[in-house]
Amino acid sequence: MKEFDIVIIGSGPGGYRAAVLGALRGKKVAIIEKDTWGGTCLNRGCVPKKDWHETAKWIENSRHFAGRGIVGAALRGDMAQAWQHQRKVVETVRESYTDYLKRLGVQLYQGLGSYRSAHEIAIQTNAGEEIIQTHSSVIATGSVPHLPQGAQLQAGKILHSDMLFDDGVPAGDRVIIVGGGVIGTEFAYIFTQLGKEVRWLVNSAPLHHLRYSPQAKDALMDALKELQIEARHGFAVSDSGVDDGKAWVANAAGERESGDWVLFATGRSAHTAGLGLENTQVATDELGFVQTNAHLETAESGIYAIGDVVGPYMNANQALADATLVIDNILGDNCRERSPLWVPELVYSAVELARIGMDEDAAEDEGFEPAVGFAAFETSPRALGQDDTRGFARILADMDSGELLGGEIVGRDAGELIHLLSQGSDREEILRRIANSPVNHPTRAEELLNATETLAARWGLGEFIFAE
Numbered sequence: 001m002k003e004f005d006i007v008i009i010g011s012g013p014g015g016y017r018a019a020v021l022g023a024l025r026g027k028k029v030a031i032i033e034k035d036t037w038g039g040t041c042l043n044r045g046c047v048p049k050k051d052w053h054e055t056a057k058w059i060e061n062s063r064h065f066a067g068r069g070i071v072g073a074a075l076r077g078d079m080a081q082a083w084q085h086q087r088k089v090v091e092t093v094r095e096s097y098t099d100y101l102k103r104l105g106v107q108l109y110q111g112l113g114s115y116r117s118a119h120e121i122a123i124q125t126n127a128g129e130e131i132i133q134t135h136s137s138v139i140a141t142g143s144v145p146h147l148p149q150g151a152q153l154q155a156g157k158i159l160h161s162d163m164l165f166d167d168g169v170p171a172g173d174r175v176i177i178v179g180g181g182v183i184g185t186e187f188a189y190i191f192t193q194l195g196k197e198v199r200w201l202v203n204s205a206p207l208h209h210l211r212y213s214p215q216a217k218d219a220l221m222d223a224l225k226e227l228q229i230e231a232r233h234g235f236a237v238s239d240s241g242v243d244d245g246k247a248w249v250a251n252a253a254g255e256r257e258s259g260d261w262v263l264f265a266t267g268r269s270a271h272t273a274g275l276g277l278e279n280t281q282v283a284t285d286e287l288g289f290v291q292t293n294a295h296l297e298t299a300e301s302g303i304y305a306i307g308d309v310v311g312p313y314m315n316a317n318q319a320l321a322d323a324t325l326v327i328d329n330i331l332g333d334n335c336r337e338r339s340p341l342w343v344p345e346l347v348y349s350a351v352e353l354a355r356i357g358m359d360e361d362a363a364e365d366e367g368f369e370p371a372v373g374f375a376a377f378e379t380s381p382r383a384l385g386q387d388d389t390r391g392f393a394r395i396l397a398d399m400d401s402g403e404l405l406g407g408e409i410v411g412r413d414a415g416e417l418i419h420l421l422s423q424g425s426d427r428e429e430i431l432r433r434i435a436n437s438p439v440n441h442p443t444r445a446e447e448l449l450n451a452t453e454t455l456a457a458r459w460g461l462g463e464f465i466f467a468e
């Protein structure tokens with residue numbers, strides 16, 4: 001029986017990163033994947049979605065072509081071609097991921113991983129079963145789409161996002177999107193730009209459950225409205241079907257909406273099916289998420305869990321941060337604690353939203369006195385030159401110490417700019433560093449510098465921000 005120091009089950013961003021870090025730190029590592037290498041993020045999530053988001057942006061930006069001196073035939077989106085484009089990107093990335101794991105000496109197993117006991121894991125492949133032994137293991141099995149009661153999937157007609165990326169884009173231009181979460185908000189924009197006629201149904205205000213400020217959500221909703229993308233509110237789907245080739249959904253009052261196909265974007269649930277957790281002490285909560293302590297260790301010593309399967313923060317950034325933490329904990333003295341507040345969150349839609357840390361209420365609850373630094377992209381030379389002055393950078397700092405408490409960026413490249421606020425845990429230093437480091441001009445990043453300077457000018461935090 002083969003023996004490993006660390007076995008990882010699942011090859012999404014969490015599992016992949018844990019395998020890389022374990023190997024780089026000299027450990028004998030195996031990773032097990034039952035499906036396509038790279039998990040949800042690479043094959044059915046972040047990577048192909050951002051590829052489409054980029055295409056959508058190009059189409060949206062074509063509104064400005066004439067004014068910039070680009071003239072010629074009108075452009076239109078072709079979603080089937082866009083699907084092919086993301087596939088090529090995904091396949092290239094997947095190959096480089098698996099190559100890197102092999103070069104690092106990680107043992108790759110293709111098959112279903114299932115605990116036989118706390119330190120024995122069976123891998124079921126088409127060829128049979130192999131059992132391996134390990135000192136520690138990491139459950140990184142991610143999540144699967146969650147559907148409301150009454151939703152019935154049908155290939156090519158009623159689907160969730162995994163089916164969209166696995167099977168291709170169905171025929172027909174009238175699409176119904178159900179759900180006002182991140183996927184619904186991102187895809188309502190992407191599909192519209194790619195030439196679809198979108199009917200967007202939400203049972204509560206889009207992104208209501210996320211921690212973005214009302215100003216950020218309003219800025220996004222305004223940008224969507226400008227593109228004629230508006231949600232039908234108060235529509236909770238409780239039934240669905242296909243009649244005469246048309247897909248439909250209905251609410252409890254019997255009201256129907258129909259189109260060529262339907263995309264359900266109604267959340268995701270933890271993926272633990274077939275994992276054999278009953279052969280261990282690992283417990284799940286009432287929603288099915290794997291329970292861990294703050295060190296991400298389960299009730300079974302030596303078994304850790306990371307990413308979507310732990311929840312409730314289901315994004316690749318959290319899975320990556322978790323992976324770094326558990327490898328430190330497995331190899332060190334098990335003392336690092338999960339800190340989701342300082343992992344960036346993003347939405348990629350008509351504008352990008354990015355946030356990190358606390359908002360004003362949370363900061364006050366923690367006993368801080370938050371001051372707000374603000375800069376809009378309205379007069380940024382870079383934003384003006386890009387014909388896109390929507391959005392702002394907002395920074396919260398503590399009046400008593402100048403410590404960064406949180407930040408939010410709305411607008412183009414917010415997903416890149418947020419890194420200026422996420423680097424390092426020395427949050428009393430971050431704003432001083434931003435205010436005093438050499439910058440590239442003209443850039444959007446300068447608006448973070450400007451927001452920092454307003455903390456000095458308006459709130460008197462200069463002594464912290466400009467101190468030697």
Ligand SMILES: Cc1cc2nc3c(=O)[nH]c(=O)nc-3n(C[C@H](O)[C@H](O)[C@H](O)COP(=O)(O)OP(=O)(O)OC[C@H]3O[C@@H](n4cnc5c(N)ncnc54)[C@H](O)[C@@H]3O)c2cc1C
Binds near residue numbers: 010037314
């Ligand atoms: C449409 C969409 C867009 C998204 N966009 C973004 C984005 O822009 N930014 C962002 O940060 N997040 C995004 N996300 C969320 C992100 O994809 C997930 O949070 C992330 O993939 C979670 O990573 P993970 O490692 O926990 O699990 P996953 O990526 O889900 O990977 C888990 C892997 O484990 C495998 N597995 C499960 N059980 C077993 C078993 N028993 N044996 C072997 N293998 C097993 C699965 O096959 C899967 O490959 C998006 C998600 C979706 C659906």
Ligand SMILES: NC(=O)c1ccc[n+]([C@@H]2O[C@H](COP(=O)([O-])OP(=O)(O)OC[C@H]3O[C@@H](n4cnc5c(N)ncnc54)[C@H](O)[C@@H]3O)[C@@H](O)[C@H]2O)c1
Binds near residue numbers: 345
């Ligand atoms: N940029 C990113 O980081 C990113 C992008 C996409 C997805 N994700 C993650 O993937 C996961 C899944 O995304 P999601 O948007 O499906 O989930 P979500 O949990 O963000 O939102 C689900 C939405 O569906 C709605 N809903 C639920 N039942 C409904 C019903 N019967 N009728 C109408 N609406 C209903 C909810 O009110 C909610 O608005 C999330 O956890 C999300 O964070 C992250």
